[in-house]
Amino acid sequence: MNALDIRGLTLRLPATARPVLDGVDLTVGAGETVALVGESGSGKTLTSRSALGLRPAGSTADGSVRVAGTEVLGAGPAVLRALRSRTAAMIYQDPRAATNPLRRIGDFLTESVLLTGALDRAAADRRAAELLDAVGLDASVLDRYPGQVSGGMLQRVVIAAALMGDPALLLADEPTTALDVTTQAEVVALLDGLRRRYGTGLLFVTHDLGLAAAISDRVYVMYAGRIAETAPAAALFDRPRHPYTAALLAATPRIDAPAGRLAAIEGQPPDLRAELTGCPFAARCPLADDRCRTEAPRPRPAPGAADHLTACHHAERLEGSAANV
Amino acid sequence: MNFLRFAVRRLLEMAATLFVASFVVFGAMYLAPGSPAGFLLSGRSASPAALQAINEQYHLDDPFPVRYLRWLGQVLHGDFGRSLTYRTDVSRLLADRLPVTLTLVAMALLIVVVLGLALGWIGAVRGGAADSAVLVSTMVAVGTPSFVAAVLLQGLFAVRLGWFPSGGAGQGFADTVWHLTLPAVALALYLVGLLARVTRSAMLDELGSEHVAVARARGVPERRVIVRHVFRNALGTVLTTGGLVVSTLLVCTVLVESAFSVGGLGQLLELATTTKDFPTVQAVALIVVALFMAVNLLVDLVHPLVDPRVVLGARRSAA
Numbered sequence: 001m002n003a004l005d006i007r008g009l010t011l012r013l014p015a016t017a018r019p020v021l022d023g024v025d026l027t028v029g030a031g032e033t034v035a036l037v038g039e040s041g042s043g044k045t046l047t048s049r050s051a052l053g054l055r056p057a058g059s060t061a062d063g064s065v066r067v068a069g070t071e072v073l074g075a076g077p078a079v080l081r082a083l084r085s086r087t088a089a090m091i092y093q094d095p096r097a098a099t100n101p102l103r104r105i106g107d108f109l110t111e112s113v114l115l116t117g118a119l120d121r122a123a124a125d126r127r128a129a130e131l132l133d134a135v136g137l138d139a140s141v142l143d144r145y146p147g148q149v150s151g152g153m154l155q156r157v158v159i160a161a162a163l164m165g166d167p168a169l170l171l172a173d174e175p176t177t178a179l180d181v182t183t184q185a186e187v188v189a190l191l192d193g194l195r196r197r198y199g200t201g202l203l204f205v206t207h208d209l210g211l212a213a214a215i216s217d218r219v220y221v222m223y224a225g226r227i228a229e230t231a232p233a234a235a236l237f238d239r240p241r242h243p244y245t246a247a248l249l250a251a252t253p254r255i256d257a258p259a260g261r262l263a264a265i266e267g268q269p270p271d272l273r274a275e276l277t278g279c280p281f282a283a284r285c286p287l288a289d290d291r292c293r294t295e296a297p298r299p300r301p302a303p304g305a306a307d308h309l310t311a312c313h314h315a316e317r318l319e320g321s322a323a324n325v
Numbered sequence: 326m327n328f329l330r331f332a333v334r335r336l337l338e339m340a341a342t343l344f345v346a347s348f349v350v351f352g353a354m355y356l357a358p359g360s361p362a363g364f365l366l367s368g369r370s371a372s373p374a375a376l377q378a379i380n381e382q383y384h385l386d387d388p389f390p391v392r393y394l395r396w397l398g399q400v401l402h403g404d405f406g407r408s409l410t411y412r413t414d415v416s417r418l419l420a421d422r423l424p425v426t427l428t429l430v431a432m433a434l435l436i437v438v439v440l441g442l443a444l445g446w447i448g449a450v451r452g453g454a455a456d457s458a459v460l461v462s463t464m465v466a467v468g469t470p471s472f473v474a475a476v477l478l479q480g481l482f483a484v485r486l487g488w489f490p491s492g493g494a495g496q497g498f499a500d501t502v503w504h505l506t507l508p509a510v511a512l513a514l515y516l517v518g519l520l521a522r523v524t525r526s527a528m529l530d531e532l533g534s535e536h537v538a539v540a541r542a543r544g545v546p547e548r549r550v551i552v553r554h555v556f557r558n559a560l561g562t563v564l565t566t567g568g569l570v571v572s573t574l575l576v577c578t579v580l581v582e583s584a585f586s587v588g589g590l591g592q593l594l595e596l597a598t599t600t601k602d603f604p605t606v607q608a609v610a611l612i613v614v615a616l617f618m619a620v621n622l623l624v625d626l627v628h629p630l631v632d633p634r635v636v637l638g639a640r641r642s643a644a
Contacts, residue, residue, distance in 0.1 A: 052542050084544030097535040100554050101634055102561070111553070112543035145633045161543075 001069050003169040003201025004028040004051055004088075008063035009073075011046060011225075013056060018276045021046055022225045023063070025299070028169060028201040033192070035204045035212035035233070037248070038222035041269060047222070048171045048205045051088055053080045068168040085116035088169040089162035091191075094178040095154035099146040106142035109161045118165050131160035134197065135190060152183035159190065163198060170195065173205045188215055209252045213237050218307070221245045224270050224280035227299065231308035241302055241310040241318050243285045279312070287314045332626065339618050343611070347400070350610045351393050354603045400611070406604035410597065415608045418593060423612070425494045426582070426589035428501060430574045432509035437516040437570060442563070444517070445524025449532060450551055459521060466518030471577040475511040475584035482507055492586035508585045512577055516570050523566050527559035534558075561632040564624060571620040575613050 004027065011021035021043045028034045038044040049055070050065050053072045065072040067088045070079065092098040099108050109131070110124040119127060129139055135156040146154055155175065162170055172191060176184035192215060195202045206212055212219050213233055220230045221244065229242035240246040247265045267284035270276055279285070282292040291313055299309040312318075380386045384395065399406060405415035448459030469477075483491035495504030531537060532555055540550045579591035586592065590609055597605035629635045 049542075054542055081544040081546065084542060090539075090542055092535070092539060094535070098539045100536045100540070100558065102558050102632060103553070111540070112545055115546060115549050116544045147634050 001030065002027050002066075003030050003032070003068060004203060005066040006047065006050070006063070007066075009047065009050060009065060010062040011043075011050070011055065012060045013272070014058045016272045017274055018225075018270075018272060020059075020225050020272060021050075024222075024225070024227055026203075026220055026227065026230075028203050030168065030201055031195065031199045032218070033195060033202045033204060033216045035206060035216035035219045036222060037206060037209055037212050037219060039207055039269065042222040043225040044205045044222050045173055048090070048173055048203055051169060051171055051203070052084055052090060081116050082118075085112045085118045086165040087167055088171065089165065089167045090171040090173060091155075091159055091162050091175045093174045095151060095158045096146065096178075098158055099154060101146050103145075104142065105144055105146060105149070105157050108146070108157065109142070109164060112161070113164050124164070127164055128160070131163050132157075134163075134194060135160045152179055152186065155179060155183070155187055156190065159187070159194065163194060163200070166198065167200060169201045169203065171203050171205070174207070175204075176206075176211070184211075191215070209237075209248055221248070224276070226280060226311065227309075228281065228312070229308075229310045230299075231302075231305070231310075235302075235305065235308050239302075239308075241308065241315040242281075242312045243287050243314070243318060244281045246318055247284075287317060289313075328626075332622075335622050335625065339615075339622060342618060343615060346614045347397060347607075347611055348393065350607050350614075351396060352389075354601075354606060355389070357601075396607070400608075405608035408597070408602055408605045410600045410602040410605070415604050418605060419590070419608060419612065422588065422590045422593050425501075425505075425587060426578055426591060429505050429508055429512065429582070429587060429589060430571075430578060432502070432505055433512040433516075433574055433578075434571070436509060436513040437520055437574075440513070440517045441520025442524050444521035445528060445559075445563075446551075446556065448521065448525040449528035449555075456525075459525065463518035463521045463525075466514050467522070469514055470580075471511050471515060472580040472584055474514045475508065475581050478507045478511050479584070494587050494589070505587065508581050508587055511584070512574060512581045515577070516573055520563065520566065520570065524559060524563050527562035528555050530562075531555040531558045561628070561635070564628055564631055567624040568617070568621045572617050575616060 006024055006026040009021055009024040009026075010019045012019045024043070024047055026034075026036070026047065036044045036047060046056070050061070051067055051072065053065075053075055055061060061073050063073070067083060070083060070087065072080075072083060075083070099105075103111075106128065109128040110119075110121075113119040113124050113127070114121065128142065132139055132141065137153060137156055137160070141149055141153065141157065146157075149157070155178075159175075170191075175191070176187050179187060188211065191202065191204075194200070204212065204215055216233050218230065219233050219236045221228045221236070221242065223244050229236065229240065229245045231241075236245065237249065240249060244265075251265060265284055270280050270283065278291075278293040278295055279288070279297050282288040285292065295313070297311045297313050299311045300315065302308040302310065302315070384392055387395070396406065403416060405419070407413065408415050408418055411418060444459050444463060448456045448463075479491050482488050489507045490504050491507075493504055495501040537550060537554050540554050541547070545553070578589065579595050581587070582589045582591035583595050590612070593605065594609040594613075596602070597609065
């Protein structure tokens with residue numbers, strides 16, 4: 001059973017002309033690491049939050065979101081409580097904002113499983129001690145307040161807290177953005193180790209392609225609320241078939257390439273207030289023609305690679321080259 | 326800084342402040358127009374001999390520093406002198422009146438805390454029509470001075486409906502509570518509105534914070550989210566108004582006690598001021614200052630228990 005199965009998820013916000021998520025298909029297998037990449041406003045955070053049954057107020061959703069086999073869309077409060085305390089958990093961008101500064105770290109670790117009745121006090125304390133050890137923290141932090149430990153330590157606490165209910169799915173929403181670079185590497189390595197140890201599916205939301213390549217088995221690239229391209233990590237970075245992916249790769253600074261000017265992507269993502277016909281990337285795409293502006297591309301598999309899907313009419317023209325965009 | 330050192334330092338500061346306050350209180354009465362002798366003679370022309378006798382009895386001919394130090398020495402021994410109006414020891418007057426005022430202020434404080442927190446909670450959590458009702462009623466409460474509230478409550482509940490007595494302090498516990506209910510409500514009204522608004526906006530701030538969204542996303546039931554994260558975190562902000570709340574109660578009790586003839590410290594202060602009863606005014610003023618500082622000290626000592634980010638003795642803005 002997949003940790004996460006999103007099928008045709010379409011999310012509409014009040015007073016917008018187009019859906020903010022438009023037919024998103026996304027799968028995270030058991031124990032698999034999947035990266036979801038996109039720029040700000042592409043809908044990657046909305047997609048990951050939908051796995052916890054979290055939607056913006058006033059939004060309407062179509063499609064299906066299944067976490068470890070349980071349908072989340074339209075689920076009642078009891079189902080959602082069980083889901084959030086046991087089946088799926090999220091790691092946040094800023095651990096300082098995610099924790100209540102007035103409650104002890106021990107309380108933060110155990111409150112979800114205790115208050116939902118997932119574990120009793122003794123089991124919760126045992127689990128908290130075990131997980132603190134697993135994330136490399138001393139049990140003495142249990143009695144401290146979030147303000148008394150460093151950001152890196154606090155992110156480890158947040159990660160340990162996410163694993164308290166032994167979830168099938170871990171959602172990491174840019175978990176390293178608020179940390180300094182050396183701490184980032186530690187946190188990524190820690191997440192990867194924990195995923196292996198506990199067999200958790202991991203959806204890693206990031207705008208950092210390099211990080212996505214380093215950590216994930218498969219990558220989804222999102223643009224304007226749609227999945228532009230998905231492929232195994234190696235294939236996506238070696239042979240991008242979507243002009244947006246290729247442009248993103250060209251815009252990523254590389255340590256092994258000669259330092260030239262970075263290729264910025266011209267233009268802006270489409271406005272939520274404007275109706276969208278055709279391909280959302282058409283306005284910024286060098287390959288765009290009339291068909292792109294009128295007919296939305298459906299995801300198509302690459303020849304001989306059923307797991308490499310690209311929503312582009314001109315995927316073939318990009319085959320094998322990231323440089324000609 | 327540890328708790329004991331902080332408490333000792335603050336007590337020393339309090340003593341120093343009280344010393345300065347005593348000087349101001351003592352000096353201010355002598356700057357005001359009129360003199361004790363003038364009041365005692367109440368406009369009658371007196372013979373120089375009579376005037377001389379009064380001045381000697383009250384040591385009015387001594388230089389100011391001598392008079393101040395003599396008064397201070399007596400106060401430190403618990404002797405506030407004799408009241409010019411009541412012709413008894415001021416300490417006797419205080420012993421009679423202080424309990425009434427403390428009871429009244431305590432009742433009002435209870436109403437303020439319970440109603441203020443409850444209304445603020447309802448406004449923030451329920452929203453919609455309940456929030457509008459809270460906003461309107463607290464605006465009315467904040468806009469009603471305590472002496473106006475006193476007259477209105479008296480007219481409705483004491484005179485028209487006869488549910489409560491229109492004045493006096495009563496005897497025994499139940500009777501005292503019954504007598505002091507209307508004054509306490511009048512005294513509390515403005516602060517209920519103030520505290521409800523502070524509580525409401527502090528809770529709304531917390532409701533919008535990320536850690537509250539995170540608690541929900543972790544499956545913590547909504548009621549527990551409100552209690553453990555929203556209300557709990559709002560308490561720190563509410564507590565910082567504690568000094569303001571108590572000082573307002575002490576000031577407004579003068580008006581309310583007079584309106585209801587409660588016969589407490591406030592009414593005593595009002596009468597003593599209009600009759601230039603210097604020793605009494607000085608004693609009451611000192612006690613009010615001491616009470617106010619004690620409450621502020623208590624708030625400062627409790628604050629770190631409510632909010633672990635507050636460090637004892639760190640610089641902070643005054644409440």
